[in-house]
Amino acid sequence: MNQSCYRSIGSGFFLTLLAGMLLFLPAVAFAAQSQPPVQTEWWIWEIALFVFSFFLGIIAVIAGVGGGVLFVPIVSSFFPFHIDFVRGAGLLVALSGALSAGAPLLKKGLANLKLALSMALIASISSIAGAMVGLAMPENMVQLSLGTAILGISVIMLLSKNSAYPEISEPDTLSRILHIYGIYYDEHLKKDVSWQIHRTPVGLFLFIVIGFMAGMFGLGAGWANVPVFNLVLGAPLRVSVATSIFVLSVNDTAAAWVYLHKGAVLPLIAVPSVAGMMLGTKIGARLLTKVHTSVVRKLVITLLAAAGMRALLKGFGI
Amino acid sequence: MKQQLHANRIQLTYATVLSWTSTLGIIFVVAGYLVYVFQLLPSTVSPSEVALHWHLRAAELHKIVPVPSGWDWIYQLGRGDVLSYASVVYLSSVTMLCLVVIIPLFLKEKDMIYAVMTLLQVLVLVFAAAGIVSGGH
Numbered sequence: 012m013n014q015s016c017y018r019s020i021g022s023g024f025f026l027t028l029l030a031g032m033l034l035f036l037p038a039v040a041f042a043a044q045s046q047p048p049v050q051t052e053w054w055i056w057e058i059a060l061f062v063f064s065f066f067l068g069i070i071a072v073i074a075g076v077g078g079g080v081l082f083v084p085i086v087s088s089f090f091p092f093h094i095d096f097v098r099g100a101g102l103l104v105a106l107s108g109a110l111s112a113g114a115p116l117l118k119k120g121l122a123n124l125k126l127a128l129s130m131a132l133i134a135s136i137s138s139i140a141g142a143m144v145g146l147a148m149p150e151n152m153v154q155l156s157l158g159t160a161i162l163g164i165s166v167i168m169l170l171s172k173n174s175a176y177p178e179i180s181e182p183d184t185l186s187r188i189l190h191i192y193g194i195y196y197d198e199h200l201k202k203d204v205s206w207q208i209h210r211t212p213v214g215l216f217l218f219i220v221i222g223f224m225a226g227m228f229g230l231g232a233g234w235a236n237v238p239v240f241n242l243v244l245g246a247p248l249r250v251s252v253a254t255s256i257f258v259l260s261v262n263d264t265a266a267a268w269v270y271l272h273k274g275a276v277l278p279l280i281a282v283p284s285v286a287g288m289m290l291g292t293k294i295g296a297r298l299l300t301k302v303h304t305s306v307v308r309k310l311v312i313t314l315l316a317a318a319g320m321r322a323l324l325k326g327f328g329i
Numbered sequence: 330m331k332q333q334l335h336a337n338r339i340q341l342t343y344a345t346v347l348s349w350t351s352t353l354g355i356i357f358v359v360a361g362y363l364v365y366v367f368q369l370l371p372s373t374v375s376p377s378e379v380a381l382h383w384h385l386r387a388a389e390l391h392k393i394v395p396v397p398s399g400w401d402w403i404y405q406l407g408r409g410d411v412l413s414y415a416s417v418v419y420l421s422s423v424t425m426l427c428l429v430v431i432i433p434l435f436l437k438e439k440d441m442i443y444a445v446m447t448l449l450q451v452l453v454l455v456f457a458a459a460g461i462v463s464g465g466h
Contacts, residue, residue: 092383117340118340131450271398272399282358282362
């Protein structure tokens with residue numbers, strides 16, 4: 012057995028243990044949503060949040076999922092912060108990740124400005140609506156719907172099969188009017204790949220739903236953006252991933268402002284999360300070639316499902 | 330085949346502005362946070378006081394401690410917690426800055442569809458930032 016196998020087994024064991032802890036530890040051990048927290052110095056929580064976000068960042072990159080989607084369910088389970096602030100921090104985690112990754116992807120021509128702008132306008136409006144609804148909902152309802160959403164996301168991640176180069180026989184009328192097409196240099200094929208899209212109205216409708224959910228739960232929405240761009244609209248996988256990041260930066264900006272106005276962003280929670288996650292994703296990107304990503308991905312999905320289950324149980328007051 | 334970049338001028342301009350503004354944003358956010366937690370400037374609310382109440386809903390916490398929110402901090406920039414909050418506000422404004430820059434470029438290329446679409450996107454974000462469509466007060 013080679014070294015990378017041992018690493019994968021080690022990380023697998025860690026994640027399984029974490030998933031078990033998430034699901035079975037009693038609520039009083041960590042999260043104290045409506046009771047005062049156990050008397051622990053604030054700076055210990057700050058360091059813990061930074062370290063936790065750092066590891067989450069590493070795992071997120073290796074598993075190929077956005078940090079934002081892991082952040083909210085897991086941090087709201089392990090830390091004494093109210094879920095309002097965790098969602099606010101989750102949006103900023105997703106936003107800062109998207110902002111820092113956006114420029115190189117745009118320069119390489121992988122992210123497409125016209126494709127992104129067409130979808131982001133409608134998605135950002137629904138993301139504002141989602142954030143307002145999410146912050147007005149009673150806490151148990153938030154937990155219940157978050158749990159359901161996270162379980163649904165786990166299933167999508169488990170079942171979705173990407174298509175690297177979808178075949179589009181003919182672009183639809185709307186995409187032709189909006190001039191949505193492009194060409195990029197594919198480093199794998201070592202040649203230029205031109206692309207176009209179809210089913211644009213269906214994509215626009217789905218982005219309304221995605222934007223709403225992202226705003227409501229403070230989740231980055233790469234888990235949904237990528238399959239819609241790739242499987243529904245028919246954009247190549249690399250273009251889908253890159254453009255998804257751009258769309259995230261617009262939608263999360265819109266939703267973040269709702270959280271800022273509602274006082275649901277505390278720099279004490281948001282900044283260590285952003286810094287830890289960004290540092291973690293940089294390290295994770297370096298480890299990417301050294302671990303079995305498929306094994307880690309499956310375990311992260313298990314972890315996500317456990318976090319979703321825990322949120323559901325919390326919602327039911329269990 | 331030699332790699333060629335296929336991004337157009339508008340996309341490259343957006344990328345350049347994004348690169349600068351987001352890097353600055355990350356620096357501001359970390360610097361503002363360090364000023365706050367190490368109490369290098371006086372704060373409206375100390376970190377320990379915030380920590381006593383961070384288990385409460387946002388609306389309940391604001392009734393007890395006057396942590397900055399929305400734009401109510403604008404005249405108190407000399408305070409550590411306000412500075413840290415202002416850096417987060419800046420980070421949340423980066424996308425708007427980038428979009429504003431490309432509107433004239435779309436107009437120059439007579440691409441009215443995207444000029445209008447980008448303008449509408451900026452308006453949505455400005456309305457959200459102003460609290461008009463985001464429940465601000």
